[in-house]
Amino acid sequence: MLQAIEARGLAKRFGAVTAVEGVDLTLAPGEALGLLGPNGAGKSTLLSLVTGLRPADRGEIRIFGHPAGSEAARKSMGLTPQSAAFPPQITPRELIAYASARHGKRPDTDRLLTAFGLQRLIDRRMAGFSGGEVRRVALALAFCGAPRLAVVDEPTTGLDAATQEAFQSLARDYVASGGAMLLTSHHWDEIEAICDRLTMIDRGQRVLDGTLAEMRATMRINRISLVVDGAAPDWLPAPDTDGRRHLESADSDAVVTRLVREGVGFRDLLIHPLALKDILAHLRHEV
Amino acid sequence: MLSHLRAELVLAARILMRQPGFWVPTILFPAMLYSFFGASMAEGPAGIYALASFAVYAVVGVGFYQFGVSVAQDRETPFVLWQRSLPGAQWVGWAARIVVAMVVVLAAVGMVLLAGRWIGGVIPGRGETMRLLVACALVSVPSVLMGIALGSAVSARAAVPLSNLLFLPLAYLGGLWMPPALLPDSVAAISVWTPTRAMGEIAWAAIDGRAMPGRYLALLAGWTLLAIALTALAQARHRRAMFG
Numbered sequence: 001m002l003q004a005i006e007a008r009g010l011a012k013r014f015g016a017v018t019a020v021e022g023v024d025l026t027l028a029p030g031e032a033l034g035l036l037g038p039n040g041a042g043k044s045t046l047l048s049l050v051t052g053l054r055p056a057d058r059g060e061i062r063i064f065g066h067p068a069g070s071e072a073a074r075k076s077m078g079l080t081p082q083s084a085a086f087p088p089q090i091t092p093r094e095l096i097a098y099a100s101a102r103h104g105k106r107p108d109t110d111r112l113l114t115a116f117g118l119q120r121l122i123d124r125r126m127a128g129f130s131g132g133e134v135r136r137v138a139l140a141l142a143f144c145g146a147p148r149l150a151v152v153d154e155p156t157t158g159l160d161a162a163t164q165e166a167f168q169s170l171a172r173d174y175v176a177s178g179g180a181m182l183l184t185s186h187h188w189d190e191i192e193a194i195c196d197r198l199t200m201i202d203r204g205q206r207v208l209d210g211t212l213a214e215m216r217a218t219m220r221i222n223r224i225s226l227v228v229d230g231a232a233p234d235w236l237p238a239p240d241t242d243g244r245r246h247l248e249s250a251d252s253d254a255v256v257t258r259l260v261r262e263g264v265g266f267r268d269l270l271i272h273p274l275a276l277k278d279i280l281a282h283l284r285h286e287v
Numbered sequence: 288m289l290s291h292l293r294a295e296l297v298l299a300a301r302i303l304m305r306q307p308g309f310w311v312p313t314i315l316f317p318a319m320l321y322s323f324f325g326a327s328m329a330e331g332p333a334g335i336y337a338l339a340s341f342a343v344y345a346v347v348g349v350g351f352y353q354f355g356v357s358v359a360q361d362r363e364t365p366f367v368l369w370q371r372s373l374p375g376a377q378w379v380g381w382a383a384r385i386v387v388a389m390v391v392v393l394a395a396v397g398m399v400l401l402a403g404r405w406i407g408g409v410i411p412g413r414g415e416t417m418r419l420l421v422a423c424a425l426v427s428v429p430s431v432l433m434g435i436a437l438g439s440a441v442s443a444r445a446a447v448p449l450s451n452l453l454f455l456p457l458a459y460l461g462g463l464w465m466p467p468a469l470l471p472d473s474v475a476a477i478s479v480w481t482p483t484r485a486m487g488e489i490a491w492a493a494i495d496g497r498a499m500p501g502r503y504l505a506l507l508a509g510w511t512l513l514a515i516a517l518t519a520l521a522q523a524r525h526r527r528a529m530f531g
Binding site: 084089098101145 | 290291293294297298301302305306364365366368369371372373374375
């Protein structure tokens with residue numbers, strides 16, 4: 001099966017600065033890949049290489065078998081850039097019609113209106129749109145041409161909680177229906193909700209890659225939280241301001257057994273798997 | 288391809304037409320200037336040359352402002368970057384903008400012709416009008432290319448003042464506001480090397496039904512090549528800055 005994205009040995013420099021170095025990336029149809037990394041890690045540069053907006057200095061990128069940036073690659077792709085701005089004289093309906101025409105498709109305006117809550121805005125000129133409203137239009141435009149690959153750079157930045165949830169639902173449906181999605185986000189819960197697989201970039205290099213399940217399996221660590229009544233043993237960490245003590249352990253059963261064996265009085269015990277951001281923090285530390 | 292061209296035409300026309308503060312002065316200003324100065328300065332048989340001069344002035348204005356300013360503004364917006372991610376050749380967007388600019392040129396030249404009829408009492412014959420329109424179409428190419436060169440070379444903030452700084456003196460130096468014979472000697476010596484003088488000479492020859500003056504055609508070709516070279520250099524610099 002053709003990969004939606006197949007990139008090998010990508011490298012990009014800006015003068016003396018190495019933005020991306022030796023990155024491999026694959027994404028299959030029906031899969032969502034979360035691209036993570038701190039600010040300035042090279043995520044946006046990598047996206048611009050994938051979308052063909054910038055040429056790579058080294059390496060090769062194919063989108064459904066076609067070179068990135070080629071007509072065939074652009075036909076199969078929709079993009080929401082990190083910073084979006086549109087001519088203030090134009091309405092969202094006109095932009096949707098324009099983007100659809102560029103893809104050679106009839107505009108599916110009604111579906112996009114509902115999906116991105118644009119009903120009220122659709123015939124208003126975009127002058128005076130709030131940041132969140134512009135973002136919603138930018139997201140809708142990525143799905144205009146019924147793309148097989150959606151590249152969305154920080155899709156829900158500036159959006160309210162309801163629109164974030166609506167986007168997550170749409171993204172899951174899109175991926176479930178066979179679409180491929182490459183996503184960057186600073187919202188860990190969004191990545192967790194949408195993506196099957198994660199790639200972490202740091203200083204232009206891929207430092208982690210795998211499914212969330214694989215990472216959880218690698219990091220079989222639970223976060224244990226409890227309130228101790230009376231004297232606490234030395235091996236328990238000091239309580240937070242809310243009186244709860246938090247610790248991490250690969251064997252939460254052993255921790256609880258030890259508490260009982262030592263006769264420690266405790267209550268409100270909570271045990272849950274590490275959140276994505278904590279797993280990544282651990283893995284990055286190991287790397 | 289056709290649906291792409293249509294989409295680009297509609298987009299370019301909407302963006303332009305919904306900025307009346309931009310296109311109304313572009314269309315009206317040359318006719319107003321002609322009415323205030325051109326009509327009274329050149330009466331009688333010379334009136335038709337003044338009419339041709341202000342028609343050329345209208346064409347150059349569209350090149351400098353519609354392209355010079357908008358190219359500079361576009362270059363700095365993420366919208367253009369998003370457009371580049373869409374399917375379809377990039378030149379189609381440029382073709383659409385040139386078509387829309389031609390409509391504005393036609394309107395601006397039409398207003399000058401109307402002002403000539405109503406205010407200057409100058410009514411060119413059908414042949415003269417057609418030849419003048421052809422000359423305007425011809426000189427619109429270097430005008431647009433010079434506008435693109437300007438817009439490619441400078442920032443959006445600098446584009447408007449620099450357009451004014453170049454456009455207005457060039458119009459004067461080229462003899463578009465007053466006949467070249469009335470220019471002071473020192474100015475006349477510079478005038479013969481300006482692109483606006485070349486454009487004017489082409490329009491005046493068209494009015495007379497004379498052959499296009501070879502010297503000025505060559506001069507205009509030189510300015511056009513210079514504009515293309517400047518655009519290529521500026522765009523390459525911009526690509527390096529943006530895309531590495």
